[in-house]
Amino acid sequence: METVVGVERYDEGKFEESGFEKSSSSLSSPKLGADPVVYKLVRIEGDGRFVPATDDEIMEVGNLLADDKIEMHLVADTGQTGGCISSERTSSGIPQLENSEGLSQSENTEADAGKSNVHLEENDPSSAPSMNESHINQSGSVGECSNPPNELVEATFGRETTVKDKQWLKRRITMGLTNSCDVSTSSFVIKDNKLVNKDKEENRNNLGSDSAKDPAVRTVNDNCKDSPINCSGQIENLQIASGERLRNSSIDDDFGAEDLNTEERAAKRVRKPTRRYIEELSEVESKEHSGKSIASTKNSGLRQISIKSNVRPFKMARMDSFGGSGVEVPYVCRVRRSRPRKNVMALMGFHPIGMSVAATLVKKAIVVHNTQPNNESGDEALKARSAPEQIQQPVMAEPEKDKQSSPVDSIEQGQNVEPKHIDPSGDTSDENVVTVPTGKGGIRRKHHRAWTLSEVMKLVEGVSRYGAGRWSEIKRLAFASYSYRTSVDLKDKWRNLLKASLAQTPQDKKINSRKHASAMPIPAAILLRVRELAEMQSQVSPNLSSGKPVASTGRNVHETRSSGTPLTEPRNNATYTPVALVTTSSSLLCFLFPHKYSLSLWSVFNLLQLLLRSAFTQSRL
DNA sequence: TTTAGGG
């Protein structure tokens, strides 16, 4: 019998279903939307070739369809059906429906993108772990689908094709078009969707003529927003895409590893892992193992199993993404090399420190940024699983800061993302190994990793939320993605920041311009914020805060601490100090106008900082 | 194991 392939279309917020079923399995309804995919009848010959259906056959099927009052125009499946589409595949040599596609879906508007942006950003950026969790779970929930959900784009851009295997077709196209569609089961942390859209735009730009893809992705994206479960595939892909971007993705080396088909693997490019990757992977692996062994020694039975099952997909995903040829391709390699965005350059001048310094600063930030995400990708996933307590929450609910998303998070996202593309220096993998002369002629290897601005901001934000001293908490919640930063690191950094902030008085702001050519200066606003937080959390005596040595700090800390003052208490207040307002504002801008600001977050930040500080400095400082 | 603090 004929098998009519039904596809689901998620349209206007709901699935519409109709009893469009033939001999095949569950078929959902086709809705004739703005972007129909026309299924073309083909016959599958005995040898597997596809032969265009004859008119008679078409008539025949047409009648059948007519009986069911179904149009032959089916709408493209946007991927919600995920691997379930595979049900379309039949072994009979009977006319089948096959799709080609109109381009109308490229009509999707920017507004849609914005909508979805906002939507996704409502997910607490800092709750990335939970997002990972959820999407993992979602992935699991679609588990009954035999194929991985990996449709990023609808497939044929107006061309007819007799290719029957949609999955395959899409994959092919996707491979050619998209920047990333690999590691479908690994959990990247994608916090703001705007990055994804930027990503797409980037792709479009870089791919030149293939602009149709972008809207397609947006469509998927849009469709996803109200149907997380069904769209888990897309979400995943989007996340991956974003994740890729976060880690210096490059267009040329992202052959999707979405599925495990060996045939696909064979075609994938093979890459040699970098030294850094190997190092980091071994790190990750050792962590996994240690985690496993601990678990298995300490617990038995179900616990063990659950842990295993958690770890496993990750590993598989990694292996999978490497092309399957036994060669592992580290994310590290996905470095995108391109020039800085012009708006960055344009706005850089707003940096309070001054143009040249600002330029240096940004440059360094850019360079440094590129170093981070490389090895966080792996650990990130692991951490994510270990920090499932976070829940997605709307951004706007800022005031109840407890588990809310942090504006800074978003900023960091942008920052992390933005400069990444810029990175000219490429893989900085070898920079981490630094030999440090230890006084008496000894030279030891120091595992030094420069703190990026975004990390600093995250730290500051973390302190503001959880309180200084709750380093492990901050690490776990705010620094989940920075596996290489330990809670001790956070503490140390905070200590340094504190010192710096106290050294830098409103009177002598130029302090940053001193001979620190090599060290990236920390923006005054951040230091300001640090001191504010310190004051509020009584790490520093307010009266001394106006630019005094750190001398009495310790005593105050102890007194306050021992007095039992909950450090978490002041943090709500800390949120809306002037500097906090700056950060919040800039991140809000990025939230609201991602396509405008996500790529120049620091610029925005600095601009606002300049404006607000000039205002506050006069009236308050 | 986490935190604080010295080196």
Place this chain on the structure above:
DNA sequence: CCCTAAA
């Protein structure tokens, strides 16, 4: 950043 003491 490392190390260690203390909790």
